[in-house]
Amino acid sequence: MTLGKFIERLAQLVPVLLGVSLIVFLMMSLTPGDPVEIMLGDQHVTPEQEQALRHDLGLDRPPHERFLVFIGNALQGDFGTSFYHRRPVGEVIAERLPATIELTLVAMILALVTAIPLGVLAAVKKSTIFDKASTVGSLLGVSMPHFWFGILLLMLFAVHLHWLPVAGRIDYEYQVEPITHLLLVDSLLRGNIAAFGNALSHIILPALTLGLAMGAILMRVTRTSMLEVMRADYVRFAEAKGLARHRILFRHALKNALIPTVTVAALETGTLLGGNMIVETIFGWPGLGRLVVESIFQRNYPLVQAAVLFYAVTYVMLNFLADILYTILNPRVKL
Amino acid sequence: MTTTTLPRPDTAAGDRPEPVLSVRDLRTAFKTSHGIVRAVSGVSLDVYPGECLGVVGESGSGKSVTFASVMGLVKKPGWVEDGEILYRGRDLTRLSDRELRALRGKDIAMTMQDALTALNPALTVGEQILEVLRAHADDLPRGRAGRAEARRRAVEMLDLVGIPSPADRLNEYPHQFSGGMRQRIMIAIALACRPRLLIADEPTTALDVTIQAQVLELIADIRARLGMSVVLITHDLGVVAEHCDRVVVMYAGQVVETGPTRAVISDPKHPYTQGLLDSIPRLSDLSHPIRPIQGQVPELIDLPPECRFIGRCPKRTPDCRTGIDMRPAGPGRAARCILVGEETEA
Amino acid sequence: MTTAVPASSAGASSAASPDRAARTQSPFWRNMRKFADNRLALASGVVVLLFVVMAVAAPLIAPHDPNATDLFRRLQPPAWMAGGEWAYPLGCDALGRDILSRIIYGARISIFIGTAVILVATTIGILAGLAAGYLRGWVDTAISRLVDILLAFPYLIFAIGLMAMMGPGLSNIVIALAYKEWVIPCRVVRGETLAAREMEYVEAARALGAGRARIMWREILPNILSPVVVVSTIRMANVIILEASLSFLGLGVQPPTASWGSMVADGRAFMLEAWWVSTFPGLAILLLVLSLNVASQGLRDAFDPKFHD
Numbered sequence: 008m009t010l011g012k013f014i015e016r017l018a019q020l021v022p023v024l025l026g027v028s029l030i031v032f033l034m035m036s037l038t039p040g041d042p043v044e045i046m047l048g049d050q051h052v053t054p055e056q057e058q059a060l061r062h063d064l065g066l067d068r069p070p071h072e073r074f075l076v077f078i079g080n081a082l083q084g085d086f087g088t089s090f091y092h093r094r095p096v097g098e099v100i101a102e103r104l105p106a107t108i109e110l111t112l113v114a115m116i117l118a119l120v121t122a123i124p125l126g127v128l129a130a131v132k133k134s135t136i137f138d139k140a141s142t143v144g145s146l147l148g149v150s151m152p153h154f155w156f157g158i159l160l161l162m163l164f165a166v167h168l169h170w171l172p173v174a175g176r177i178d179y180e181y182q183v184e185p186i187t188h189l190l191l192v193d194s195l196l197r198g199n200i201a202a203f204g205n206a207l208s209h210i211i212l213p214a215l216t217l218g219l220a221m222g223a224i225l226m227r228v229t230r231t232s233m234l235e236v237m238r239a240d241y242v243r244f245a246e247a248k249g250l251a252r253h254r255i256l257f258r259h260a261l262k263n264a265l266i267p268t269v270t271v272a273a274l275e276t277g278t279l280l281g282g283n284m285i286v287e288t289i290f291g292w293p294g295l296g297r298l299v300v301e302s303i304f305q306r307n308y309p310l311v312q313a314a315v316l317f318y319a320v321t322y323v324m325l326n327f328l329a330d331i332l333y334t335i336l337n338p339r340v341k342l
Numbered sequence: 343m344t345t346t347t348l349p350r351p352d353t354a355a356g357d358r359p360e361p362v363l364s365v366r367d368l369r370t371a372f373k374t375s376h377g378i379v380r381a382v383s384g385v386s387l388d389v390y391p392g393e394c395l396g397v398v399g400e401s402g403s404g405k406s407v408t409f410a411s412v413m414g415l416v417k418k419p420g421w422v423e424d425g426e427i428l429y430r431g432r433d434l435t436r437l438s439d440r441e442l443r444a445l446r447g448k449d450i451a452m453t454m455q456d457a458l459t460a461l462n463p464a465l466t467v468g469e470q471i472l473e474v475l476r477a478h479a480d481d482l483p484r485g486r487a488g489r490a491e492a493r494r495r496a497v498e499m500l501d502l503v504g505i506p507s508p509a510d511r512l513n514e515y516p517h518q519f520s521g522g523m524r525q526r527i528m529i530a531i532a533l534a535c536r537p538r539l540l541i542a543d544e545p546t547t548a549l550d551v552t553i554q555a556q557v558l559e560l561i562a563d564i565r566a567r568l569g570m571s572v573v574l575i576t577h578d579l580g581v582v583a584e585h586c587d588r589v590v591v592m593y594a595g596q597v598v599e600t601g602p603t604r605a606v607i608s609d610p611k612h613p614y615t616q617g618l619l620d621s622i623p624r625l626s627d628l629s630h631p632i633r634p635i636q637g638q639v640p641e642l643i644d645l646p647p648e649c650r651f652i653g654r655c656p657k658r659t660p661d662c663r664t665g666i667d668m669r670p671a672g673p674g675r676a677a678r679c680i681l682v683g684e685e686t687e688a
Numbered sequence: 689m690t691t692a693v694p695a696s697s698a699g700a701s702s703a704a705s706p707d708r709a710a711r712t713q714s715p716f717w718r719n720m721r722k723f724a725d726n727r728l729a730l731a732s733g734v735v736v737l738l739f740v741v742m743a744v745a746a747p748l749i750a751p752h753d754p755n756a757t758d759l760f761r762r763l764q765p766p767a768w769m770a771g772g773e774w775a776y777p778l779g780c781d782a783l784g785r786d787i788l789s790r791i792i793y794g795a796r797i798s799i800f801i802g803t804a805v806i807l808v809a810t811t812i813g814i815l816a817g818l819a820a821g822y823l824r825g826w827v828d829t830a831i832s833r834l835v836d837i838l839l840a841f842p843y844l845i846f847a848i849g850l851m852a853m854m855g856p857g858l859s860n861i862v863i864a865l866a867y868k869e870w871v872i873p874c875r876v877v878r879g880e881t882l883a884a885r886e887m888e889y890v891e892a893a894r895a896l897g898a899g900r901a902r903i904m905w906r907e908i909l910p911n912i913l914s915p916v917v918v919v920s921t922i923r924m925a926n927v928i929i930l931e932a933s934l935s936f937l938g939l940g941v942q943p944p945t946a947s948w949g950s951m952v953a954d955g956r957a958f959m960l961e962a963w964w965v966s967t968f969p970g971l972a973i974l975l976l977v978l979s980l981n982v983a984s985q986g987l988r989d990a991f992d993p994k995f996h997d
Contacts, residue, residue: 026837150978155970240459249447281844303852315849
């Protein structure tokens with residue numbers, strides 16, 4: 008892919024991102040209730056003070072101007088003030104973000120490293136007991152509500168068996184000087200194996216819960232596309248060439264079969280991002296998802312607005328990356 | 343070694359060298375939801391060193407399945423039920439997967455109908471030709487020297503099939519080549535290990551006419567240079583007439599006629615061969631009417647012992663119900679028809 | 689149903705026969721028979737129906753008032769455990785309410801919201817998809833842009849955002865989910881319509897002077913209905929999980945109304961001493977969603993053989 012094409016594709020994102028911002032803006036503008044009243048809460052102020060606040064927040068301007076201001080501020084990373092924390096929203100989000108990124112990455116990796124080999128195996132052993140069991144397993148995985156699965160894991164492994172911790176990201180006694188703010192990475196970089204083990208024990212259950220549905224779907228997709236690819240002429244030709252079985256399977260078949268898997272994986276990150284809110288709530292994970300849920304109940308609208316926008320933009324960018332990856336995997340497609 | 347020094351297989355039977363490939367009473371079946379399909383039922387044929395054998399038939403005649411069986415590429419729900427496949431005296435049906443794999447691509451190679459689908463779209467052309475060299479080249483030195491040698495052979499092979507500046511194009515993907523070039527690349531891959539036998543499965547069907555001729559010329563040229571045998575599987579008797587020394591005509595899973603190409607075409611003994619000839623338009627004689635064969639190939643499930651062509655045969659007699667074996671029909675010739683015997687007697 | 693004919697998912701509708709009578713009925717029923725032959729899918733369909741019956745007849749089936757509290761029965765275990773009794777087979781929650789009765793009433797919420805969202809979304813999706821696919825031009829551009837933008841939001845986050853703004857409540861859930869859900873049938877209908885408008889029977893109708901509305905409604909729609917039906921059943925399972933997720937977070941149906949998601953949330957506080965409070969409602973969700981998934985897969989296989997492995 009040439010740089011020009013890349014920039015062209017990047018430019019196509021602009022209208023989508025603008026539309027996304029407009030919808031987020033509208034969502035908040037149509038909210039019943041006056042943000043100024045919510046912000047002031049029980050504080051007694053004179054009508055003049057209230058008017059001044061309204062003016063400061065730009066709420067006395069017409070809607071289209073407010074949208075332009077919103078976009079302009081958003082581009083500068085200014086999402087207003089969190090009513091609850093009394094600090095800039097951007098700052099609060101940035102603080103919580105690493106925990107969410109870490110959890111999402113681990114869930115994704117967990118899903119990919121189990122789903123792809125299992126999907127390949129199911130395809131190779133088509134119609135055997137293993138294949139049937141994996142079909143049932145993936146159906147269960149797709150049909151399982153996140154929140155219930157998480158609670159079952161929690162009840163079993165944390166509450167009753169005491170094998171794993173109930174909540175949080177790491178126990179208080181461990182201190183890891185941040186580098187990347189991802190605890191698993193930082194504790195390794197600092198050579199603090201004990202902290203790494205503790206962080207790992209905290210992340211297993213939430214990551215498993217979050218990754219389950221994605222893993223189930225990816226396994227299904229890998230199996231189906233692997234079966235399709237193994238019927239392809241080029242696999243037959245590879246067999247006629249007398250190549251070793253593993254080479255046919257992994258080099259000829261899997262490389263092509265992974266193309267749909269990557270696409271679906273990118274789409275499924277949307278589910279993963281949404282799932283964060285639930286999983287973080289269940290496991291007391293100090294990330295962005297739980298912050299959003301808390302903020303909703305605190306009527307902390309600027310934060311909710313910024314977070315929804317952030318998630319949507321992230322999702323758009325992930326899909327864009329998947330498109331790029333798709334062209335790398337599939338040389339036929341010229342962007 | 344060139345073909346001209348080899349004895350022509352259509353000379354007297356006693357002069358014939360040992361065949362490279364000898365298929366004896368091969369039976370291959372497929373399990374389907376409607377019953378067991380006997381796709382190949384009792385096929386015998388020989389391929390001699392240096393010759394080009396044409397295998398002709400409609401789709402469903404069993405010609406491709408026969409050679410898939412030879413390559414050991416028949417997959418579930420299909421299997422080889424019975425028969426021998428002798429390659430230079432070794433019965434391929436008794437070899438292990440490993441032994442077969444060592445043979446495939448090295449001694450017996452195959453090209454597919456359509457290079458567009460036979461070449462892996464996600465791998466470079468260079469990788470696809472190098473991997474077959476690496477899989478079979480026991481004579482390649484290890485390490486860097488081996489890689490360099492494999493690369494040299496790959497370039498040489500691509501050059502042989504007529505790819506311009508082959509060394510520069512090893513890193514390109516199949517879609518970056520034209521249709522004719524892709525076909526040449528596939529042939530280069532098949533021939534990379536200098537096999538003794540090339541099975542070309544419908545090499546021209548997916549191509550337009552001018553490229554068809556080029557590809558067939560190329561195969562003929564390389565056959566002469568490498569001294570290998572070629573099996574040309576096709577439904578086009580015209581292609582056979584032009585390129586093959588001998589021909590095997592298949593119908594409904596059986597061989598119905600075999601013999602030297604020129605003799606078979608000038609004087610077909612089996613009504614089906616006659617029918618195939620009548621259905622080709624002739625440029626030399628435009629007044630010659632094209633008569634397609636009426637009817638369809640019978641479904642190959644639970645067939646009665648009668649002649650399989652009986653439903654479509656213009657010359658059928660009540661005696662055809664009993665079925666019939668191959669009968670000798672002149673020098674190097676045989677046909678599966680009761681009329682053959684009568685003709686000789688008359 | 690008199691007019692539905694399956695079209696393959698890629699849109700190359702095989703039913704291009706000019707004879708209307710031949711297009712009607714038979715393929716649809718042939719596919720339904722194929723579906724019925726798939727025993728697992730059929731059984732799942734029956735389970736789904738049982739849930740529907742349970743929801744409709746909840747007042748007749750439920751042994752107790754789902755909202756009747758009884759503090760003497762606080763966290764009473766299921767009948768087969770020590771301290772349980774068969775009058776309350778699945779035990780009681782923290783307010784002493786009968787869990788089985790609440791599950792039976794909870795089916796009403798899941799099935800009502802699932803059906804309502806799918807109906808609203810499919811209706812909007814069909815209208816928008818037909819308009820985009822048949823009229824093309826600026827209509828198509830506008831609808832497709834909107835679809836792209838809505839697809840850019842992760843589903844649950846979009847729904848949570850909307851619920852945060854609108855506040856909880858039954859009708860708000862339906863609105864919040866339908867806002868994004870219509871995009872899915874819309875894309876299916878648009879694709880099928882694009883393919884169908886080039887078909888002979890549509891051209892024949894055009895040649896006979898049929899108006900645009902008539903062609904869209906009478907000629908194209910009946911022929912693309914099958915994939916829409918298949919997609920709707922698949923989506924229904926998803927919508928039910930989404931509703932349960934919203935209720936779990938406390939953004940859905942408000943107490944004391946029984947909803948499976950909020951029942952699971954209620955049990956979180958008692959994981960140590962009363963596992964049954966969360967477990968049984970979750971099991972109900974799993975069973976309904978699983979049955980819907982299996983049944984819809986059976987439908988898809990029956991209607992579109994291309995999906996077979």
